[in-house]
Amino acid sequence: MPTATYAGTEVAVNDEGFLTDPAQWREEMAPQIAAAEGITELTERHWQVIRFMRHEYEAKGTGPTVRVLGKTSGVSVRELYQLFPKGPAKIAAKTAGIPKPRGCI
Amino acid sequence: MKRIVVLGGGTGGTLVANRLRRLLDGDDAEIVVIDSDDAHVYQPGLLFVPFGLARPASLVRPRHRQLRPGVDFRQAAVDRVDLEENEVCLADGTQVGYDVLVIATGAQLVPEETEGLTGPGWMEKVFTFYTLDGAVALEKALAGFAGGRLAVAVMDMPIKCPVAPLEFCFLADAYFARRGIRKDVELTFVTPLDGAFTKPACNRELSGLLKDKGVGLVTEFNTGEVDGPGGRLISFDGREVPFDLAVVIPLHGGQAYVSRSPGLGDALGFVPADQQTLRSRAKPNVFVIGDAADVPASKAGSVAHFEGDIVATNIAGYLAGKPADARYDGHANCFIESGHRKALLIDFNYDTEPLTGHFPGRVGLPLLRQSRLNHLGKLSFRWLYWHLLLPGRDIPAVHSRMPAAGKHLPPARRAAASPR
Numbered sequence: 317m318p319t320a321t322y323a324g325t326e327v328a329v330n331d332e333g334f335l336t337d338p339a340q341w342r343e344e345m346a347p348q349i350a351a352a353e354g355i356t357e358l359t360e361r362h363w364q365v366i367r368f369m370r371h372e373y374e375a376k377g378t379g380p381t382v383r384v385l386g387k388t389s390g391v392s393v394r395e396l397y398q399l400f401p402k403g404p405a406k407i408a409a410k411t412a413g414i415p416k417p418r419g420c421i
Numbered sequence: 422m423k424r425i426v427v428l429g430g431g432t433g434g435t436l437v438a439n440r441l442r443r444l445l446d447g448d449d450a451e452i453v454v455i456d457s458d459d460a461h462v463y464q465p466g467l468l469f470v471p472f473g474l475a476r477p478a479s480l481v482r483p484r485h486r487q488l489r490p491g492v493d494f495r496q497a498a499v500d501r502v503d504l505e506e507n508e509v510c511l512a513d514g515t516q517v518g519y520d521v522l523v524i525a526t527g528a529q530l531v532p533e534e535t536e537g538l539t540g541p542g543w544m545e546k547v548f549t550f551y552t553l554d555g556a557v558a559l560e561k562a563l564a565g566f567a568g569g570r571l572a573v574a575v576m577d578m579p580i581k582c583p584v585a586p587l588e589f590c591f592l593a594d595a596y597f598a599r600r601g602i603r604k605d606v607e608l609t610f611v612t613p614l615d616g617a618f619t620k621p622a623c624n625r626e627l628s629g630l631l632k633d634k635g636v637g638l639v640t641e642f643n644t645g646e647v648d649g650p651g652g653r654l655i656s657f658d659g660r661e662v663p664f665d666l667a668v669v670i671p672l673h674g675g676q677a678y679v680s681r682s683p684g685l686g687d688a689l690g691f692v693p694a695d696q697q698t699l700r701s702r703a704k705p706n707v708f709v710i711g712d713a714a715d716v717p718a719s720k721a722g723s724v725a726h727f728e729g730d731i732v733a734t735n736i737a738g739y740l741a742g743k744p745a746d747a748r749y750d751g752h753a754n755c756f757i758e759s760g761h762r763k764a765l766l767i768d769f770n771y772d773t774e775p776l777t778g779h780f781p782g783r784v785g786l787p788l789l790r791q792s793r794l795n796h797l798g799k800l801s802f803r804w805l806y807w808h809l810l811l812p813g814r815d816i817p818a819v820h821s822r823m824p825a826a827g828k829h830l831p832p833a834r835r836a837a838a839s840p841r
Contacts, residue, residue: 380688382643382657383577383672387688394645397657403641 322348327413334409334416338373341413350411353402362399362411365391369412379409379417423450423740426509426519428499430456430484432464432811433711433725434525439813440733442489450740452491453517455509457498459484462553463806465722465799468585468758470556471668472596473564477557487811499526502682504704520706521736524692526679527712528581528720532671535576535647542649547667550589551581562666563596568605569665574654575612576644576672578619581712581720584767586610586670587617587627588758594634595760609637611654611662616640623767623775626789630759644669673720675713691715696771697748699732706739708732716751717771723754726810730821733813752823754780756799764795770823778828781818785827 317336320329322345328336333352335341346366347358355362368389372380382405386393396404405417425441427434438454445452461484469475485494498512502522509517530551532538538547548559573590580586590610597603610617610631616624617631617638631638645657647669654662675690684703686692693702694709696716701707709716710732711725718724728749735745751771756764766786767775779785786795809816 381578384688393657397643397645401658403658 332410332416335413336415338370338414345413346411349413350407353400353407353410355400355407355411358411359399361391361395362408365389365396365399365404365408366412369408369414373409373412373414379405379412379414381405381417422448423520424518425450425452425521425523425736426517427452427454427523427525428456428502428509429525429527429711429713430454430459430461430488430494431525431527431711431725432722433527433713433729434523435461435484435487435811436726436729436813437523437525437710437732437736438492439487439489439811440729441736442491443813444733444737445740447491451493453493453495454484454488455495455497455499455511455517456484457496459494459496461487463803464581465806466803467550467553467556468588468592470553471550471559471563471589472592473560474592477553480553482807487807489812499676499678500681501678502685502707504682504684504707507706521739522707523732523736524679524685524701524707524709524713525711525725526676528579528673528691529676530671531674532669534672534674535644535669537649538576538647538669538671540647540649542647545649546652546665547647547649547669549669549671551585551670559668563593566606566666568602570607570609570652570663571666571668572609572611572654572662572664573668574610574642574644574662575614575670577613579720580670580673582755583619583719583721584627584755584757586612586668587631589668590631590636591634591760592758594636603635607637608635609639609662609664611639611642611644613643614640620769620774622777623769623789626765627757630791634760673712679713687715689715696751698735698745699728699749700735700745708736718749718751719753719755721753721755722806722810724752727752727754727821729813730815750822752821754819756795756802758796758799759791762796763791763793764799765789765791766795766798768823768828773823773825773828773830776828776830778830780827781820781824782827788828 327340400407427438463480466475466480500510500512550556597606617627618624643657646655652664679686679690692709693715710728712720731747731749734747754768758764768780769775777789
């Protein structure tokens with residue numbers, strides 16, 4: 317199992333870099349995870365999304381998709397792409413230390 | 422006398438009402454199916470309409486005629502469900518009380534949620550075959566299409582019958598070849614997913630097929646805007662796919678009444694349910710079947726069919742005061758039309774992805790491989806749909822639980838997937 321070190325703490329991650337145990341995540345780790353995805357600064361809008369992702373994951377056991385995020389997080393899909401250009405649901409989930417949102421089938 | 426109200430007279434609603442009618446004594450339970458219209462469309466047939474391979478009128482039959490004697494049909498629009506009062510409030514102001522409610526109203530298309538999609542060019546250069554009107558209009562447009570760029574684009578998941586857009590590409594390839602203009606048509610499949618299909622083994626096979634047929638593949642493309650007059654699909658991250666003719670699969674959502682019913686649906690209007698018992702998360706006397714459910718299964722007729730047995734058993738158990746212990750394993754089964762009178766067949770469930778082998782046993786239809794036999798299977802399915810599936814009967818040798826015999830399962834999975 318690969319590991320990564322964020323904010324001085326070693327955490328278990330999967331092949332795609334998602335934390336395998338969301339309980340290991342702490343807010344201090346987010347800037348470093350985001351930086352690896354090309355996001356140099358986490359603004360208050362980023363944090364709104366990250367906290368929302370954590371909350372949804374804790375309530376439902378899975379992170380929301382981009383479309384659901386656009387309807388429920390208070391941030392529009394268009395702005396979500398500005399904040400997380402490489403794919404909002406995926407990158408916000410990774411930054412928030414939760415698993416990749418389950419793709420709908 | 423208990424009353425079971427089934428909202429929706431489509432595939433799931435019809436077959437579960439018919440199954441319940443056979444299961445329950447007429448003196449014990451009254452069964453009412455409510456739908457806003459009386460036209461039952463054979464949705465698998467829509468794919469063939471644009472290519473002149475199915476007559477539109479032959480796909481539609483009255484809903485009420487598909488219900489057994491002893492099942493009442495009521496044509497009415499639903500305003501909302503009152504979960505506290507166990508009542509369905511109809512748009513005309515009347516209330517229908519229930520002991521058990523079944524949500525079977527499927528998914529609806531919401532093309533207006535994509536910027537520009539229903540603007541200029543809609544139904545002129547930009548079409549969908551996911552409605553009967555759309556499929557008919559597209560038939561005319563294709564007949565007049567002499568060459569150029571044809572983009573087939575999925576706006577976002579979930580959609581009904583996730584393989585249908587791929588089948589459309591395969592059939593379009595064959596259609597233009599038949600007309601002798603295939604070399605003049607640039608076919609592109611555009612998807613928000615990272616591959617042609619959601620499941621790895623199937624994805625490899627289908628990506629190969631697209632390549633063989635010269636269909637371009639654009640992945641991870643989340644369409645943010647459709648520019649009809651300019652002929653462009655524009656993604657949220659700023660990429661563009663140009664087209665002369667676009668065939669889109671619009672965004673899907675649940676029915677509006679679900680969102681108007683406090684506590685019933687999720688953000689998209691689908692109804693969260695236990696993925697095994699199919700009982701809603703909202704109330705123990707509310708069950709969900711088919712596309713209306715928020716469960717991790719495909720939105721497909723075969724899913725509704727296999728769920729029917731489970732939902733009917735659990736409702737009968739609930740009315741008898743027993744626990745709802747029949748469990749759905751996520752079994753889905755679809756023919757994938759690949760053109761030139763051939764098709765593939767895939768069979769899978771929550772835990773087992775589509776594998777090679779044969780269905781339903783060691784001797785049977787080949788899985789995940791093109792064959793003429795599968796094409797004949799797809800065609801004969803239409804008869805089975807009206808005459809066995811909707812009446813709520815079992816198709817011989819095809820069961821709710823996914824069969825493991827005949828599949829090339831990895832050894833570790835064989836034990837886990839065999840019937841209990």
